[in-house]
Amino acid sequence: xxxxxxxxxxxxxxxxxxxxxxxxxxxxxxxxxxxxxxxxxxxxxxxxxxxxxxxxxxxxxxxxxxxxxxxxxxxxxxxxxxxxxxxxxxxxxxxxxxxxxxxxxxxxxxxxxxxxxxxxxxxxxxxxxxxxxxxxxxxxxxxxxxxxxxxxxxxxxxxxxxxxxxxxxxxxxxxxxxxxxxxxxxxxxxxxxxxxxxxxxxxxxxxxxxxxxxxxxxxxxxxxxxxxxxxxxxxxxxxxxxxxxxxxxxxxxxxxxxxxxxxxxxxxxxxxxxxxxxxxxxxxxxxxxxxxxxxxxxxxxxxxxxxxxxxxxxxxxxxxxxxxxxxxxxxxxxxxxxxxxxxxxxxxxxxxxxxxxxxxxxxxxxxxxxxxxxxx
Amino acid sequence: xxxxxxxxxxxxxxxxxxxxxxxxxxxxxxxxxxxxxxxxxxxxxxxxxxxxxxxxxxxxxxxxxxxxxxxxxxxxxxxxxxxxxxxxxxxxxxxxxxxxxxxxxxxxxxxxxxxxxxxxxxxxxxxxxxxxxxxxxxxxxxxxxxxxxxxxxxxxxxxx
Numbered sequence: 001x002x003x004x005x006x007x008x009x010x011x012x013x014x015x016x017x018x019x020x021x022x023x024x025x026x027x028x029x030x031x032x033x034x035x036x037x038x039x040x041x042x043x044x045x046x047x048x049x050x051x052x053x054x055x056x057x058x059x060x061x062x063x064x065x066x067x068x069x070x071x072x073x074x075x076x077x078x079x080x081x082x083x084x085x086x087x088x089x090x091x092x093x094x095x096x097x098x099x100x101x102x103x104x105x106x107x108x109x110x111x112x113x114x115x116x117x118x119x120x121x122x123x124x125x126x127x128x129x130x131x132x133x134x135x136x137x138x139x140x141x142x143x144x145x146x147x148x149x150x151x152x153x154x155x156x157x158x159x160x161x162x163x164x165x166x167x168x169x170x171x172x173x174x175x176x177x178x179x180x181x182x183x184x185x186x187x188x189x190x191x192x193x194x195x196x197x198x199x200x201x202x203x204x205x206x207x208x209x210x211x212x213x214x215x216x217x218x219x220x221x222x223x224x225x226x227x228x229x230x231x232x233x234x235x236x237x238x239x240x241x242x243x244x245x246x247x248x249x250x251x252x253x254x255x256x257x258x259x260x261x262x263x264x265x266x267x268x269x270x271x272x273x274x275x276x277x278x279x280x281x282x283x284x285x286x287x288x289x290x291x292x293x294x295x296x297x298x299x300x301x302x303x304x305x306x307x308x309x310x311x312x313x314x315x316x317x318x319x320x321x322x323x324x325x326x327x328x329x330x331x332x333x334x335x336x337x338x339x340x341x342x343x344x345x346x347x348x349x350x351x352x353x354x355x356x357x358x359x360x361x362x363x364x365x366x367x368x369x370x371x372x373x374x375x376x
Numbered sequence: 377x378x379x380x381x382x383x384x385x386x387x388x389x390x391x392x393x394x395x396x397x398x399x400x401x402x403x404x405x406x407x408x409x410x411x412x413x414x415x416x417x418x419x420x421x422x423x424x425x426x427x428x429x430x431x432x433x434x435x436x437x438x439x440x441x442x443x444x445x446x447x448x449x450x451x452x453x454x455x456x457x458x459x460x461x462x463x464x465x466x467x468x469x470x471x472x473x474x475x476x477x478x479x480x481x482x483x484x485x486x487x488x489x490x491x492x493x494x495x496x497x498x499x500x501x502x503x504x505x506x507x508x509x510x511x512x513x514x515x516x517x518x519x520x521x522x523x524x525x526x527x528x529x530x531x532x533x534x535x536x
Contacts, residue, residue: 043433047463050437054459057441058452058498067451075445081394085402159403161447162412163499163506195448202448209504230507232406293406 076197082156082168089157148262149302151175153183156200165208165228167191169298172199180260182301188266188289189213189254190298205292206267207232215267216255220245223255226267226286232293235268237284244282246273252286262303388532389431393419393439401446410510413518416443417491420458421484422529424465425472436462453498457491464490477523485519 041049061067153171160166171177173196181193183203191205204211209230215237216223222244226235240246250270256263268286276283396415404412416439423431440455447454464487465472472483492515499505 043463043466046433047459050433050459051456053437054440054452054456056452057455058450061451062502071445071451074442078397078442078446081397081401081446085398157403158401159409160401161449162409163504164448166448 086156151300165205172197172201174198177201182261184299185290190290214255214257215252218251218253235286240282240284410513411517413521424462425469428466428469433462457494461487484522488515488518
């Protein structure tokens with residue numbers, strides 16, 4: 001007779017839901033007599049071991065990046081999961097392409113022709129402008145701006161982390177993608193690559209709470225930082241003093257100060273700029289121009305080395321996705337660089353922020369005159 | 377007859393786990409997104425209860441790490457919760473099996489809540505707290521899914 005782990009009377013238990021459990025026969029087959037206790041270390045020991053392993057890994061992963069290689073290797077192994085999920089989408093696209101009617105194709109063709117003509121006319125203007133720009137730059141002895149190399153990539157239809165704004169794209173280290181690479185679409189900046197695998201890579205969108213991006217108001221040239229809010233389709237401009245000229249409809253472009261994003265790519269449109277009672281800074285919200293949420297095709301950009309810094313600005317640490325633990329202090333004065341440029345009162349660092357009116361005049365000046373430094 | 381089944385149920389377990397991962401990251405409309413059940417946690421609960429000698433604390437930890445890698449979260453964030461769930465289920469698997477359905481539902485809800493609470497703490501420490509009550513919605517949907525999930529898995533593994 002076989003001994004099993006079935007609890008006494010489980011088969012007849014009045015509350016047993018459904019059939020009784022026929023379990024553990026796998027083990028009884030292998031051993032003549034089933035051991036009364038589980039093999040190996042006790043359950044509690046295992047719990048302690050694995051819980052401490054988790055805690056250690058979390059600490060190490062958070063503080064150092066030893067585990068980055070492990071993560072990369074393991075996530076390459078998980079590519080099949082992404083592939084399987086993406087399969088129906090790929091198949092759907094293929095079907096759609098193959099079963100479109102002739103009329104629909106013809107219509108699309110006409111539309112594309114019109115679009116191409118329009119774009120061509122724009123391009124002609126652009127070529128003239130570019131030539132002029134280069135000539136003027138030569139006159140100024142500035143480095144000529146070269147256009148960036150661009151590679152089209154496709155999104156994998158996966159939804160990796162519900163509490164972060166991240167996307168997975170189908171180009172990886174094999175195609176020369178690198179960490180920190182800008183990702184844009186036809187209408188603006190989308191985000192940057194945060195993790196590269198041989199076959200695919202993960203990018204953080206500019207709306208993620210962990211992302212900040214130095215931008216410039218196209219109309220006035222005012223430079224500031226656009227931080228993600230975590231909400232889809234919303235960015236927040238930080239530390240915009242109340243006297244700054246900024247209004248809804250203003251276009252924000254990358255300033256290139258980070259040395260990572262090429263300058264003058266559109267980022268967002270201001271949708272709200274208002275002074276709230278009792279607040280020292282303006283509340284400024286902006287909506288990304290890129291189609292962050294519904295876009296299948298993205299572009300990876302390789303900025304030319306002189307592209308971002310052609311204006312002779314100091315190289316600042318780039319718009320890295322900041323780890324939230326080290327996120328910038330809300331206090332703009334503390335966030336200002338170690339060597340403030342302007343007439344900041346002496347010992348600005350000790351002032352505790354926007355509470356008192358005195359540093360009010362100094363803070364925005366500092367913030368405007370110096371490159372954003374709220375990122376480590 | 378049961379023995380041949382037992383042999384290939386290892387593959388079946390692997391398959392269900394793979395399916396759980398696929399379901400975890402398959403895209404959903406934004407409105408439904410918060411209600412996405414915790415598939416991997418449900419799979420861990422089920423297998424720890426049904427086959428505690430095969431799927432236990434160690435396997436659960438590995439699955440947690442895999443989930444961390446897939447979702448790009450801190451390594452160990454999900455593993456911690458998974459380990460704890462697996463421990464509780466393996467410890468009490470004989471009792472949970474005999475519970476009537478509604479009690480099982482309560483147990484599942486509690487386990488998922490513990491798991492989500494641990495994850496929330498870790499996210500809080502990192503400063504990434506989700507600012508909506510919908511964070512807990514997946515616990516409810518997981519609970520409501522349990523009767524179907526467990527009966528399907530049981531018919532697959534136990535009868536032929």
